[in-house]
Amino acid sequence: MIFIVVKFPVKPEEAENFVEKLTPFTEATRAEPGNKWFQWSRSVEDSCEFVLVEAFEEDAAEAHVNSDHFREAMKTLQPLLTRTPQIISRVIEGHDWDEMGELKVEG
Numbered sequence: 001m002i003f004i005v006v007k008f009p010v011k012p013e014e015a016e017n018f019v020e021k022l023t024p025f026t027e028a029t030r031a032e033p034g035n036k037w038f039q040w041s042r043s044v045e046d047s048c049e050f051v052l053v054e055a056f057e058e059d060a061a062e063a064h065v066n067s068d069h070f071r072e073a074m075k076t077l078q079p080l081l082t083r084t085p086q087i088i089s090r091v092i093e094g095h096d097w098d099e100m101g102e103l104k105v106e107g
Contacts, residue, residue, distance in 0.1 A: 001036065004087065006086070009081055034059060035054070036096065
């Protein structure tokens, strides 16, 4: 699976509506064959930093970055950001989330 984490530095005036502006991109990506998850989070340390955690089957990532909705999202994102996003993109073993071995919740 391809596991991707991207940190987006958003302009302060765009932060409150950032995820909403990307709703079409989010929905289209989640509907793609081979998309495992596509989840936005907001930093608790910097309210202008958003983190995207996404995963794809290995053969699906290329179609994602070549899709129309990806190209449109890049155009939407450009004016909302203060600098180029940082990314980690790796092929990893596994096909889904695993339970954390160090912490078990019984209930």
